[in-house]
Amino acid sequence: MKRDALIAVAVFALVALAPLTGESYWLRLGTTMLMYGVLAMSWNFIGGMAGYPSFAVAAFFGLGAYTGAVAQKLGVAMGSAWSLSGLAALAFAALLGVALLRLRGHYFAIASLVVAEVLRETVNSATDLTGGGMGLNLPIPAMRSVEAQAVFFFYAMLGLAALTFAASLLTRYSKLGFGLRCIQQNESAADMLGVNTTLYKVAAFMLSGVFVGIAGAVYASWVHYIEPPDVFDVLYSVKAIVMALLGGVGSVFGPLLGAVVFLGLEELVWRKFLEVHTGVLGLLIVLLVMFLPKGLLSLSRRLPWARRLP
Amino acid sequence: MSGPLLELAGVTRRFGGLRAVADVTLSVPEGEVIGLIGPNGAGKTTLVNAIAGVHTATSGTVRFAGEDITRLAPWKVARRGIARTFQIVQPFPEMTVLENVAAAAMFAGARAYGREAKTEAREHLRFVGLADIADRPAASLTLAMRKRLELAKALAMRPRLLLLDEVNAGLNASEVDAALALIRGIAARGVTVLIIEHLMKVVLSLCSRIVVLHHGVLIAQGDPQAIIRDSRVVQAYLGRRYAAGAEGEHG
Amino acid sequence: MLWLQILANGLVLGGLYACIAAGFSLVWGVLNVINILHGSFIVLGGYLAFYLHMHFGVHPFVSILLAAPLFFALGYALQRSMINRMIAAPVLLTLTLTFGLDLMLSNAMLTAFTADFRKLILDPPLGIVSLGPVVLPVDRLLAMVLALALTGLLYLLLSRSRIGRAIVAVRMDREAASLMGVDVKGVYAITFGLGALMAGASGPLLAMIFPISPLTGPVYLGKAFVICVLGGLGSVPGAMIGGLALGLVESFGALWFGSEHATTLSFVLLIVVLLVRPEGLLGRKGYA
Numbered sequence: 001m002k003r004d005a006l007i008a009v010a011v012f013a014l015v016a017l018a019p020l021t022g023e024s025y026w027l028r029l030g031t032t033m034l035m036y037g038v039l040a041m042s043w044n045f046i047g048g049m050a051g052y053p054s055f056a057v058a059a060f061f062g063l064g065a066y067t068g069a070v071a072q073k074l075g076v077a078m079g080s081a082w083s084l085s086g087l088a089a090l091a092f093a094a095l096l097g098v099a100l101l102r103l104r105g106h107y108f109a110i111a112s113l114v115v116a117e118v119l120r121e122t123v124n125s126a127t128d129l130t131g132g133g134m135g136l137n138l139p140i141p142a143m144r145s146v147e148a149q150a151v152f153f154f155y156a157m158l159g160l161a162a163l164t165f166a167a168s169l170l171t172r173y174s175k176l177g178f179g180l181r182c183i184q185q186n187e188s189a190a191d192m193l194g195v196n197t198t199l200y201k202v203a204a205f206m207l208s209g210v211f212v213g214i215a216g217a218v219y220a221s222w223v224h225y226i227e228p229p230d231v232f233d234v235l236y237s238v239k240a241i242v243m244a245l246l247g248g249v250g251s252v253f254g255p256l257l258g259a260v261v262f263l264g265l266e267e268l269v270w271r272k273f274l275e276v277h278t279g280v281l282g283l284l285i286v287l288l289v290m291f292l293p294k295g296l297l298s299l300s301r302r303l304p305w306a307r308r309l310p
Numbered sequence: 311m312s313g314p315l316l317e318l319a320g321v322t323r324r325f326g327g328l329r330a331v332a333d334v335t336l337s338v339p340e341g342e343v344i345g346l347i348g349p350n351g352a353g354k355t356t357l358v359n360a361i362a363g364v365h366t367a368t369s370g371t372v373r374f375a376g377e378d379i380t381r382l383a384p385w386k387v388a389r390r391g392i393a394r395t396f397q398i399v400q401p402f403p404e405m406t407v408l409e410n411v412a413a414a415a416m417f418a419g420a421r422a423y424g425r426e427a428k429t430e431a432r433e434h435l436r437f438v439g440l441a442d443i444a445d446r447p448a449a450s451l452t453l454a455m456r457k458r459l460e461l462a463k464a465l466a467m468r469p470r471l472l473l474l475d476e477v478n479a480g481l482n483a484s485e486v487d488a489a490l491a492l493i494r495g496i497a498a499r500g501v502t503v504l505i506i507e508h509l510m511k512v513v514l515s516l517c518s519r520i521v522v523l524h525h526g527v528l529i530a531q532g533d534p535q536a537i538i539r540d541s542r543v544v545q546a547y548l549g550r551r552y553a554a555g556a557e558g559e560h561g
Numbered sequence: 562m563l564w565l566q567i568l569a570n571g572l573v574l575g576g577l578y579a580c581i582a583a584g585f586s587l588v589w590g591v592l593n594v595i596n597i598l599h600g601s602f603i604v605l606g607g608y609l610a611f612y613l614h615m616h617f618g619v620h621p622f623v624s625i626l627l628a629a630p631l632f633f634a635l636g637y638a639l640q641r642s643m644i645n646r647m648i649a650a651p652v653l654l655t656l657t658l659t660f661g662l663d664l665m666l667s668n669a670m671l672t673a674f675t676a677d678f679r680k681l682i683l684d685p686p687l688g689i690v691s692l693g694p695v696v697l698p699v700d701r702l703l704a705m706v707l708a709l710a711l712t713g714l715l716y717l718l719l720s721r722s723r724i725g726r727a728i729v730a731v732r733m734d735r736e737a738a739s740l741m742g743v744d745v746k747g748v749y750a751i752t753f754g755l756g757a758l759m760a761g762a763s764g765p766l767l768a769m770i771f772p773i774s775p776l777t778g779p780v781y782l783g784k785a786f787v788i789c790v791l792g793g794l795g796s797v798p799g800a801m802i803g804g805l806a807l808g809l810v811e812s813f814g815a816l817w818f819g820s821e822h823a824t825t826l827s828f829v830l831l832i833v834v835l836l837v838r839p840e841g842l843l844g845r846k847g848y849a
Contacts, residue, residue, distance in 0.1 A: 102839050103835055106589070107790070107839065109595075109653075109656055114783070117828055121825035179417065181405065185402035186401070191383075191388075192364075192394065193418050193463065195417045238657070241653070241657055245653075277668075279669060285661025286662055286665070289647070289661065
């Protein structure tokens with residue numbers, strides 16, 4: 001575990017130097033990449049480690065975004081609003097987890113997918129609080145200059161990503177992580193061996209929600225304006241899954257690697273094929289699932305120096 | 311301790327309209343090796359499931375070491391000291407043999423994480439004879455080895471009661487003999503064993519008592535030699551014709 | 562007598578919905594694959610009818626006959642070429658695969674047709690009919706009758722024909738069926754083709770009644786989900802019950818909560834049903 005932590009520290013330290021380039025484009029890209037990293041690593045807790053195909057990322061993201069935005073509108077300071085979003089996501093994940101994690105396979109996937117839709121509609125209807133379909137404007141943060149804001153949000157996302165990674169690493173090497181792996185391999189056998197599967201699954205689900213919720217709140221503050229179809233977009237869920245698949249589901253570094261590669265591809269495609277970019281994303285997904293379902297890390301395992309990556 | 315280790319009182323388990331286990335009352339003292347036999351579909355596995363918590367008895371109670379465990383979830387039952395093996399083995403396929411056993415030690419057995427669990431796991435693997443393949447993925451094992459892995463996992467749970475469900479199914483004669491020796495070793499350690507079996511030689515050589523289930527009903531129990539000649543038992547397995555013959559032979 | 566009208570509306574909708582979901586339910590029940598493309602197939606069928614009507618004056622009922630073989634072929638090809646390779650893969654992968662395929666299809670449709678809503682207007686319009694205290698638009702009524710007929714044909718196919726029996730056998734027990742000599746891979750492909758056929762064929766029916774746009778694909782897919790959870794998987798009677806139930810829920814729901822909340826209402830129902838009965842209301846025989 002120490003070796004992985006060292007690699008991660010090196011990577012994050014390198015990334016932290018990005019603002020030195022002075023280019024706001026790279027800063028924006030970097031912030032998005034780090035946010036994607038949080039989404040992918042978070043999904044990995046429930047989808048990779050526990051083996052439950054969750055489509056709930058969009059639900060947590062939107063919930064976090066709106067909790068943070070509404071809190072700030074009501075006068076709460078930005079940092080506290082973000083923490084509040086994290087708590088809201090944590091609580092929501094706990095309740096939802098207890099309810100949904102009894103379902104298996106397809107039923108769980110659909111239920112988790114549908115939750116985001118229900119949340120979106122609820123937010124849409126609560127016009128007084130959330131602005132409904134007209135969206136919500138956030139108060140402008142303390143630092144006025146655009147450049148300072150860009151740097152600030154970059155480091156905010158960096159911190160969040162580092163936090164999420166640390167949680168992944170600690171979980172993976174802990175009893176929780178081991179128990180989740182048992183559940184993923186054979187849930188009834190795990191049950192018979194004395195694993196409290198409900199507790200472990202709910203814990204994984206909560207982990208999969210809390211950082212995503214905070215990311216949603218940070219995102220809302222970053223872009224200053226949110227509306228329901230934007231933050232509850234099912235594509236957030238799909239992208240999180242694709243990124244984890246791309247890098248290697250279940251591993252610690254996989255989702256992060258997947259997020260980096262995915263963002264790279266997305267930027268390339270977006271620049272060249274704007275009109276058909278969801279179609280190209282679809283094509284990428286199809287090719288990935290059919291030809292590289294174990295992700296990029298599985299390729300690197302052929303290389304001796306990368307063999308021991310988790 | 312006073313009182314039997316396992317006590318079943320009027321245990322019934324229904325699935326819709328079907329009574330898979332009907333009003334079974336049984337008392338197992340600590341240290342006994344008891345055999346559970348009966349034709350296919352008699353409800354033996356269902357009974358074991360009811361004890362282990364996989365199914366909850368529709369009526370009746372299951373008491374373990376004096377405690378009512380009828381409604382306990384499987385993982386809680388496991389932690390109380392009851393281990394069971396599956397007829398169709400259930401390993402963690404992509405995890406190594408060692409990790410499989412360590413998991414059992416970790417969650418139901420000694421509960422220690424990490425090195426301690428792995429050390430204990432190695433001991434159990436040595437006992438069942440799988441020590442030299444500890445680092446292979448469980449999915450790569452042959453059936454006989456998987457059965458031994460199941461046994462090692464069950465032992466790592468440090469059970470007071472071990473429920474073995476057809477642990478010899480699919481094994482050839484020499485593999486069965488090896489399994490027999492292992493089970494004898496386990497019983498010698500003081501573990502109470504309830505074994506579901508089809509092979510009479512196993513039951514006769516291991517068990518001090520046999521219990522017979524037929525259509526979910528406990529139709530006979532007692533000394534192994536007497537039970538296999540009991541006309542009710544023969545009738546259950548082979549039909550009335552043979553029962554009459556058996557009676558005539560020894561009646 | 563308002564509730565009688567609402568009831569009638571619900572039943573008419575229900576018939577349509579049963580048709581939408583029957584194919585989806587069959588594919589899920591037999592292949593254990595959720596076909597995310599289903600909604601987009603429906604929309605594509607609708608566009609087929611729309612353009613044939615606009616350019617060549619082809620009546621949507623006729624378009625059904627054209628759509629059926631086309632979509633069957635499409636589904637069959639898709640299954641044989643791609644989905645078949647993934648048939649034993651975990652839920653995550655098959656679901657993501659069909660998601661990706663759907664992204665491709667709906668992007669293509671958006672590019673080709675734009676997101677604007679189109680309405681297939683019949684000329685002359687079919688008007689309305691009164692059955693006692695209840696008033697129903699004729700086009701909806703006819704569409705429902707046709708939808709039921711189509712669903713009925715599927716049912717006959719499954720219960721009377723040789724290939725139908727094979728499909729049912731595979732649904733019940735894949736291994737046993739293959740031991741009996743059933744070509745399971747072939748059955749999978751045909752089933753998927755049938756699913757696509759039912760979707761593509763219900764497109765024209767829906768286009769007659771509702772405006773179409775690539776954006777409505779997910780809405781129909783969502784309805785199919787709910788119907789499957791309510792009615793069970795892999796059986797036509799199940800789809801009928803589920804469809805009817807959803808039609809009634811939406812009809813009465815519109816009365817009490819407003820029609821814009823219809824979808825949300827059905828999703829809440831889906832979650833509630835799954836919480837109470839994790840295998841769906843009518844359960845399923847076989848997979849999880």
